[in-house]
Amino acid sequence: MLRYTVKRLLQLSVALLGLSLLLFAWFKALPGGPENRLLPENATDRQREALRAALGLDEPVWTQYGEFLGRIVRLDFGSSLSSGRPIATELAERLPATVELSLAAMLIAVGLGIPLGYLAAKRRGTWIDFGTVSGSLLGTCIPIFFLAAMLKVVFAQELGWLPTTFRLTAGADFTEVTGLRVFDGIITGEFDIAWDAVKHLILPAIALSSIPLAVIVRITRASVLDVVGEDYVRTADAKGLKPSTVRGRHVMRNAMLPIATIIGLLLGSLFAGAVLTESVFAFGGIGSFVYQATTERDYPALMGFILVIAVFYVVINLLVDLSYGLLDPRVRVRK
């Protein structure tokens, strides 16, 4: 097991190095240096050239790449053009918000997706099956920023059931432990804060969950259809076990294998969705940071984000592969 992990890690660190070279070259090739971003319209050309020189943009490319690589290893992605603060700190500060939103979205996608997938499998071929699958596919077809905005206009503005913006009501004082507001609220006993955070989470999480929901429904349906046809399910039935036991221990525990893998991979895709959802709800996570960096062409910030996401994505893939052993004894023993 260890040998396999080390091999995978080595292979992927080489790939990441390649990615950093690719990213650096890519951004260097893009026209429009950062100095135009930092100075207001009326700054004179002289000031712009001075800033270019001061930012070390005129040094030979390889020294710049060397310096860039040196800083990356120390997790120093330079400072963001829009806020002037170190990108690493910005990303670290905003990570909890996106993690909390992604977990909430995944909770909804799994909580709804698996039962719906099971229902569609059980009622295979009927209108319920068609309705469930197409309904979940509809979720992915709605552009997520439009879905987020509509949810907000309908449920927050017109009906007023839920708050429209932020992660907490402005000015609420809370004790921060991990940065996950709901979790912090619970462990520190500030249940009003936790509840307030949950209310703020509902709409963005629903919008974001539209992407993974469809995938989970479809994978669950296919997986359950597969498992239900297996002999051991009939053996369980032949034992006269209670339906709940047959469904739980025999059908679902086997059906969960492919579903668990997908959930791991879907976490990665949530980040892309977060960019379009967080800005609509001013959620202040990494998503809105990237949205701002994109609209303001803050290249250093984007480079930092891409590297972090690449590492995050690669680590998740590795974890999913390793966790497969935990879930499926057949894999564990052989490796």
Added chain:
Amino acid sequence: MALLEVEDLRVAFGASTAVDGVSFSVPEGKVVGLVGESGCGKSVTSLAIMGLLPKGRGRKARQPVLAAASEPVGSGLKATAAAPQSIAASGGRSRGGADVNGRAVFDGTDLLSLAPAAMRRRRGKDLAMVFQDPLSSLNPVVPIGRQITEVLERHRGLKGDKASKEAANLLDRVGIPDPTRRLKEYPHQLSGGMRQRVLIAIAVACAPRLLIADEPTTALDVTIQAQILELLKDLVETEGTALLMITHDLGVVAGICDEVNVLYSGRVVESAPVRELFARPTHPYTIGLLGSIPRLDLPIHEPLTPIRGSIADVIRWHDGCAFAPRCDRVAAPCVEGEPALVGAVHAHRCVMAEEVA
């Protein structure tokens, strides 16, 4: 009254009928065989008795878990191959539901009319079943021990280490060495023969009064086959369990069965005590079956006489003898109406055959 009386059992999947009026009985402590080529309805019969067939469109499917209809088709090896050809060919998008009619009286109660919840309480307790393919009949992600204790828990209310101790005894009883260690292992860590023993242990966990074995040895190699049959015979003698043995292998029938029912195209065509059947086979189909087995007592160069045609060229029992198209002794009466089952101890369903006691 035998322990199990099956009367005029009929099973249809949409338009096609798999079992067309089967009747037989299984007395206490006896081994009764159901033998026939693949596709003659013997497995569907066993599943119908156990109530494991998914409800047809006619009746609301109350069973929570889909159990795939499994009538072995073509290659006999995998009992649970694709749904029977007849269903797929029927075209209509039937969800594989089966319409079951007739009676299966078990110790006075007709199992077929029981509500699913009631039937579920008896399955695994009063009557149990062993399946053909040990490789896929055990849950791959749950330890062996748990798959045994869950039956003990359900029907005998045993909990915790009392259940584990009993499970170890059962494994020992079916001849598995070092049972306590095996409890924690997973199915893929055991050989085919071992797994079949585990399945038998599961089946007999609550000392059922009737055990149904659907081709239990077909997926195993010969040496293991003999051990499994020995185990089953031993269980019947010591526990007094009635055993309904479903097989296409006449060697197995000779080795273990007390009485035999020969099935063809969904009906019993001959039923007799085993010795009687081998000595004086009456129905042409039985004769043909026996004719297709190499016999030690016959000279080596004696050619085997296989039955011509295949299971597909058949006519409906309603119009005459279903075996007529393949029968060497076919004559006019064979196709003039439904042939009846005649005879008491040694019965057969052939108008041409001579009377036999």
Added chain:
Amino acid sequence: MTTAKIEKLDRLIEATATARDAKTGSLWRQSIRRMRHSPMALTGAIIVGLFVLVAVVGPWVAPYDPTAQTWGREVFLNQNIFPGPRPENWFGLDHLGRDMFSRMIVGARQTLLVGVVATFIGFIAGAFIGGVAAAAGTFGGRWGERVEAVIMRAVDVALAIPMLLLALSVAALLGPSLRTVMIAVGVAQIPIFARLLRGSMLAQAHSDYVLAAIAIGVPKGRIVVSHILPNSLGPVIVQATLVLATAIIEAAALSYLGLGNPDPGSAEWGTMLADAQRFLSGAPQLAIYPAVGIIVTALGFTLLGEAMRESLDPRLRRQE
């Protein structure tokens, strides 16, 4: 080779050959037959059919020129006055006084264009990379395997780069436009197509008929082109249909981020939706028309793709 051996080989080839024809022939015929039953395929096909019809016929049928601000005087952006549906303009006016109905019909063509071109880019490049990797892997021996490993690792890393970055840099290089969206969405699909084709080609490569072909000495190149490739296109075509849906949705997302098509000349649903997002509370209809267009079309393609995937998936067929 003794005659007996040749005879045995011929019979083997003849058996596998027929199996192959039977397999592909029946594979497609069988999946088409099954799709005729599935409501998902029918709904998908109807929607896609309608959309393509509107996209093709659109420009000739549109009552007005979609870019002319003929009713510019009647629209007051800062007063939230946007005349709604009325006799001359069935869908009312957009925020600059242009006829919304004409923009929707002509827009359909642009949106279809985005989908088709993006899918084409992704398909061709992805299939090429995947094909090369798979061919190298199976036939190239030790060196081939190393080439394949390198390509596939690069593909894994490429999968990590979000489409956002691709669109951003293409927009920076070529300036924001529909072309940028097409290229970005297309390039983002390359790793997916590559992985898919490699996977299905490897699966085909290990099947019996390929072994048979090798056994009788058919040159490797021909095996790849005439045997493996056609059979492994099934899942890739399914992915192509699904990509058509993604491209249309992504075009809207990229326009929302300001990377899409800013030039007013061409109407395109994604851009129209992104532009109308700011009027959502005041004049929702400006956003709802293009949004419904995108959603229904994307759903059409997705349903079609899913139905095809299901009919081609061997595991699910067993349940029929």
Added chain:
Amino acid sequence: MALGLFTACGSDGDAGGDADTAEDFDFSCPERTDGEPAADTAANESQPFVFGTPGDPTSLDPILASDGETFRVNRQVFDTLLDADCTDTVPGLAESYEQNEEGTEWTFHLREGVTFHDGEVLDGAAVCKNFERWANFKGGYQSPNFTYYYSSVFGGFAENDPAMGIETESIYKGCTADGLDATISLSKYTSSFPGAFTLESLSIISPASIDAVADAAIPTADSPLPEYTQTVGTLAGTGPYKLENWDHSSQEVVLTRNDDYFGEPAKVKTVIFKTISDETARRQALEAGDIHGYDLAAPADAQALIEAGYQVPVRGVFNLLYLAYTQSHSPLDDHAVREALSYAIDRERIVNSVLPAGGMVATQFIPPSLEGYSEDVATYDYDAEKAKQMLADAGAEDLTITFCYPTDVTRPYMPAPKDIFDMISSDLQNAGVTVEAKPITWVDYIPTTRSGECPLYLLGWTGDFADPYNFLGTWFATESTEWGFNNPEVFDSIAAANTEPDEAKRVELWKAANEAVMEELPGLPISSSPPSIAFAPNVYPPDVSPLTREDFSQVYFTTAS
């Protein structure tokens, strides 16, 4: 419900403030008509006033910032020597000031009994310590991306660090303190004074704060801002509010009332600035009551908010949007063609349908609220036929011209560049000109237009303080590739006005400069429009300012529902 609506006033209001300029036409900020509604004292103490902002502030040290959001926060916590009422310069920390004949000695008489938040007393020495600190900045502190405004006003630092590329000499000579007076001496006068003393960057912080951060360094131009600029508590100002907390992850800045403030104490105890980058999200947050006010409301939203009973007070105008004719591209060098294009564009429609309420068609290159705004400049009212005719006469009937515009940006003077571009190109097409659209991302827009690559392009500027040179100087002081023309008469008139210390003479010189520019017609001034700021119905808004410098200590919750 709000008691009165703000009347958009374009006509000549009465002379505002105590400015004694002899101007017959003096545009000033619209008068408030909403009176003094009763305050809900309980709410003012318990409920925080939450204001939605488009972006986070970047630094708590006023000198190290050049963006609007940072000025907005610092404006409440720090004060400047002089203040701005509408666009007039009025007393701030200094009760009064005098200047010498040549405008090189500026003496400020500070208010009595003003204390910093850390208890120190404000006096001449404290003011001089600030000016000395700025003049002697080292390393990254000199880089324009941190101290752009200081180097633009004072030209440079005591010792210019070559790596930071500042070549011009600093005009700051020194500061002498005498009890409550401080005298700033300059090497030469520019018309940026005295307006520059109202600049947010030149806010006065306590001497103890200066010592506390003396050794903080910014090594290079792209190293991050020092830690003290990101955490509350190191710098002490004199303003009506004190900094309570800055939570970066929830993008929230919390201010609390400064009880011993020299002026009127702030009415609401707690003010919170919270970032909502999406324009529509800001409006929805206001309507849902999550925030009580926000800035830069989209024109379409402003009108809908007014109809729903929210308050959208109209600010005075202090910016300019123009369409530039780069004369290095023929036939734009032909005056007749430039005139024809100017007649072809319907600026009235742009102002009425795209720009926020209170916007007006511009006639020259400075907003009306500045000294030197001239009444008799050449004007070009919309006349499509005349334009077509003039183009024909000038032999440019089938003219094809490239028209650049920025894509992903909104500026106060240009809320929706794409819409404005669409309208203008449709007007030009009606006049027979074929337009080739050239969208450019904002990051590259300035360098590309400045290098003269775009024949036609949209751009503008928002004034920093009341100084015509801030507009005309930066555009037309010398020949540039940005405009591509060489007209000594224009350059000389601007230079003369910029160095004239006497106010009355300076006003006449600026008027002459404006007329010369409009005669040259280097571009077509399109509009001046105030960015809209919106408030909840139950809030008494602060006095709104064209420089977007609202003082939130005036805000309070009213008892209205």
